[in-house]
Amino acid sequence: MQEELLHSVVKLTKTRDVDSLESSLLSTIHEFIGCQKISIYKSTLGGDELTVECSLSFEVLDDKQYHWQESERILSPSSELLSCLHSACIIAIQGQDGVERRWIPITLSDKPIGAIAIVSPSLSSADQVLLNAFCCIYENYLTILHENERDKLTGLLNRQTFDKKLKQLVEKQVVNHHKTLKASEDRKQYKETVSWLAMMDIDHFKQVNDSYGHVCGDEVLLILAQTMEKFFSSTDLLFRFGGEEFVLVFEPVTFEEVESLLNDFVALVRRTKFPFVDKLTVSIGVAKVGPYDFPIHILENADRALYAAKENGRDQICFFESLVSCYERPAGDEGDGVDLF
The missing domain is CATH 3.30.70.270 (Reverse transcriptase/Diguanylate cyclase domain)
Structure with missing residues (x-):
């Protein structure tokens, strides 16, 4: 388990662009936690309007089939997602069927820029720690990639x-x-x-x-x-x-x-x-x-x-x-x- 975990961390930090990092992150979370659906949301604030985009989503259809969904603008974000983006706090809701929905904020320069949404059976304490660790690795490496890809003066x-x-x-x-x-x-x-x-x-x-x-x-x-x-x-x-x-x-x-x-x-x-x-x-x-x-x-x-x-x-x-x-x-x-x- 430890060897596989280290290998996954190496794989995550080997990527050199945000798109590869995101797909690697979703695959790794699914491999170790077994979520039904994982999505990465990004938010931008233009004036007073908050725009939310699902940059990548991974869903398990059955034991052998998966579905990847690329960039899609979310016209009506859920209240839980919006709350996560505004508060930069983890939000978790468990339904009567035992399925848990969890939103984990992603910050850049201490500002919330997005969230990772998880749909899965109820997570154990160990799985929650592992999930939060993967999200922190993603957040830290995203900061490095952002600095390398951006102009120092304008941020473009x-x-x-x-x-x-x-x-x-x-x-x-x-x-x-x-x-x-x-x-x-x-x-x-x-x-x-x-x-x-x-x-x-x-x-x-x-x-x-x-x-x-x-x-x-x-x-x-x-x-x-x-x-x-x-x-x-x-x-x-x-x-x-x-x-x-x-x-x-x-x-x-x-x-x-x-x-x-x-x-x-x-x-x-x-x-x-x-x-x-x-x-x-x-x-x-x-x-x-x-x-x-x-x-x-x-x-x-x-x-x-x-x-x-x-x-x-x-x-x-x-x-x-x-x-x-x-x-x-x-x-x-x-x-x-x-x-x-």
Whole structure:
């Protein structure tokens, strides 16, 4: 038992990303405690609104079958889950059938950021100690991963994690693409939803640093990052690439939806008050994340769209696909071939 336990701890701490850590944690808890269902919930506070997401769930269907459920937003969290998130205290309820439901808070920098929910037969004292120990290991290692994946100033994801996160997104989109095509009988009526990558740059940021100093510049970056976290969904990926450059990766939506969302954000930045700066604006270049695109090509397309947005007056968004359509060669025009950029 002790040898197996040590092996599981080694396996948990061997992971290098949050997704792998979560799946390893749920498998380990099931192996040693035998729960019927285990779920990891994450919470984010945007303004006065609390958003709760079930990032991963593991359920035992029978002796040989299991079901994994990935990211799902919870529109109506249970009162017990909300109480656990607000109080950062363990909550346990046992039904008349002997089944126990337990919620264990997860904290980061002394703030509750989520909870692990367990459905199982009544747990013995030894099982409770073991469960709490696994949750503490997860919490401690999550802190380490968070520090490694996050930008020190803004708290957004950093440049080093971008390639891995985008690769995971593209791989997931390939699977979803096949499922959608298989399920869609009427392709003509199907409204395409894809992921999008936006590259954002603060307009004339060098003037802010030159005029007011880097301390003021850092404050501007921090306020902008906080504005992004409050405005965009918790499932969207927000990166600081360095300096005044940011990258945003959105969950699958239509072109019209992402265009409206980004236009609203550009307008919000325009209205936001920053220290010393009378008016701050951003330029954004956007590219589609196709299921078979190379990450480097997606990033290059967004960068070209960003360049076009800046060249055409800044304080606006530009889509790479719109640029390509503008430069499409008329039918019958052979020409010598002109590079788009």
